[in-house]
Structure formats: C-alpha cells, structure tokens
Amino acid sequence: MIPKTFLTALTATCLAVSSNASPCKVSSRTTTVASTETASTTEIASTATQTTEASSIESATTVTDTSFISDATTTIEFSTTEGSLTIDLTSTATESDAVTTIATTTDSTTTETTTAEPTTTAEDTTTAEPTTTAETSTTVEAPAGPTHIVNAGFEASSQSISPWSLVDTSAQYSVSVDTTESHEGQNSAHMSYRSGSTNFLRQPLQNIEAGVSYTMSAWILSSSTCPVAYLRCTFNDDSVVKSEMYIVPDGTEDSWQQMTATCAYSQAQVDAGNLFFYVGFYCYGSLSEPRIDTVGFREQ
DSSP: OOOHHHHHHHHHHHHTTSTTOOOOOOOSSOOOOOOOOOOOOEEEEEEEEEEOSSOEEEEEEEEEEBOOOEEEEEEEEEEEETTEEEEEEEEEEEEOOOBOOOEEEEOOOOOOOOOOOOOOOOOOOOOOOOOOOOOOOOOOOOOOOOOOOSOTTSOSOSSOOTTOEESOOSTTEEEEEESSOOSSSSOEEEEEESSSEEEEEEEEOOSOOTTOEEEEEEEEEOBTTBOEEEEEEEETTTEEEEEEEEEOOTTOTTSOEEEEEEEEOOHHHHHHOOOEEEEEEEEOSSOBOOEEEEEEEEEO
16 A cells, blocks of 8 residues: 555645646545646837928837747646556647737828929920022023034044045045044044145035025134135035135134134025035145134024
8 A cells, every 4th residue: 555645745746847836635536737827928019200301100010929828737647546556647738829020000101292383384486497499490402403514523433534525636635534633522634735725625515495594613723834714605516605715813823713604595506406515725835734623504
C-alpha cells in the first residue's frame, strides 16, 4: 500500500508546473488542475498631424499588436487502487496565431485650391507671302519664210562650197573653203585671183516673187589689191536686175565688213527664170585672196 505522504508529495510536484497553480485536493475522484496563461494585448496608437502651406494632412494610425496568446492546460488524473498508482499527466498548450500589425489610416485628405484666371489673348495674324506674278514672255518666231539661198555661211562642208560656183572658171581663178578664217561659224569662201579682173561667186535663187523687195548682204574680208566688191541679182543667167558696187575704205582691207543692197524682180523677169545672186570682187595684181562669209538674200 502506497503511503499518503508519497501521494501528497507527488501531487505537489505536478502542480508546480503551472505558475498560477491552485491548491490540490486529494480524493478518490479524478482531480483536474487547469492553468491558463494569457498574454496581454498591447495597443499602440499614434496620431500624426502634418500641415504644409499648400495642404492640410490629418493621419491617424492605429496599430494593434497581439504578440502572443497562449492557453496552457495541465490535467493530472490519478486514482488509487489497491497495490498500484496510475498517473495520467496531460499537458495541452495552445498557441494562437500571432496577429500582427493592423494599421488603419483614416481621413487623409490633401486639399489644394488654386484660383487662377488666365487671360490669353491670341492674335492670329497671317501675313500672306508676296505674290509674284511672273509675266511669261513667249517669243513666237514668225514662220520661216521661203528659203532663197542655202549654205549661206559655207558651213555645209569643208571640201565644197556647193551650190555656190565661180562665174569665170578659167585657170587664173579658184575658190575653196577656208577653215581658219571666218566672220561667223568655222568656215568662209576663199577666192584667189592670179591676174587683175572681176569675178564672182553665184547661187541660183529660189521662191522669188515679183514686185517684192529683197535685201542682199554679205560680209567680206578684202585685201589691198581688191578695193571694190559687188552685190548683184540677175535673170536669164547673167542679165542684170541690180548691181551694187562697194568701195572698200582705205585701211580697212584686213577687217570683216558688211555690204548690203536691194533687189526687186518684175513679173517678166521672174517668168524668164534662171535667177541668180552674185557676190564678187574687182582685184588687180598677180595674186589676191579675198574672202566671203554670212551671205543673205531676204525679203524686206
């Protein structure tokens, strides 16, 4: 049989587990000792108020921090039977979930009032670019008139003056294309006289009308031995309609000069046909070499 003093000591030892133990009472019944420990709850409240020139801010923050809640229950069950002692010690601890900060901010208001009455005056001034009116000048060339002569500048060939030809084709006269001396363009007609006399270049006239006045012209480069130049128009080969003599001024023989004259055919002369235009020189001496360029026969 177990002594009562032993049971008493054992019961006291078990009850010491709890910090807030209550007195134990031994009986034949089951004794339950409960110890409950509850952590205190701390509430922290803070209120902050901040004011600036442009706004008023009120902030209230409530923080509830429940750090730990614990319920501990210790149950000692014992019974006395004859010859044995049965102790059933059950300790139950319950730890609650920590509830951490719950923060609430209320009435956080920022008020900023700006009163502005902007006045905008926009002047939309559109300045038109100066308008330039360009007068388009279109030069309309008169329809080309009938062609009366061709190869007037002797540019058609460097080997021939055709359709020009010498009137007197005897051996003392010759004509060629000069490619080194000209009034206009590249070429001119180069005549050679080996004795003193008069000779001409001539070309058939085309599209001549009766009663119409035509201007004959030519640029000449004479020489000191060819003081006289001629412009002439004919019909029936050599019948003269008009012959104009040009005296070359002294001292100008080595420069290009223009001579002009007028020619008008009658209907009978036109009908007779074989109309020609002549350009020539009177030269003296054993050798003379005048030149002719830029010849014209045009309706006035």
